[in-house]
Amino acid sequence: MKYQVKITGLGSDALAFLGDETNFIIIFNEDAPPELAEISVLHTKCVLNEEIQSGDTLKIGTKEFKITKVGEEAAYTLRNLGHCTLDFSGEEAAFRPGCIMLEKGEITAEDLTVGTTIEIF
DSSP states (O other): OOEEEEEEEEOTTTTTTOSSSOOEEEEEETTOOHHHHTTSEEEOOOOOOSOOOTTOEEEETTEEEEEEEEOTTHHHHHHHHSOEEEEOSOOSSOSSTTEEEEOSOOOOGGGSOTTOEEEEO
C-alpha cells in the first residue's frame, strides 16, 4: 500500500467539479486552510510510503481506477499536505502539476462519504 486515508469531511463546494465538463476532485488533509477546505474532500493524514507511478491503482471505496499520469508536483503535495487533484477524465497528460490523472470513470457523491477509504497501490 502506497497511500491510505479515510474521508473525514467534504467542503461545501467539494463536488462542484464532478460532471461532464470537468470530472475531478481535490483532496486535502483534514487540517486544510478554510478557503481550501471549502473545495476539498478532506481526509486523515497519512505517510506516502512509495512514489506514485502511472499504472498504479487508485481505489475509492469499492471503485478502482488505473493511474495514467502523475503530475510533477503531485507526490510532493500529497506527501506534505495530503493534497492533489484526482482527475477522472481519462487523459494521459497531467493538466496541472498537482494532478493525478486516472482512467475515465464515474465518481459520485455517494462514493465520497465520511469513512470511505482512498487507497493507492
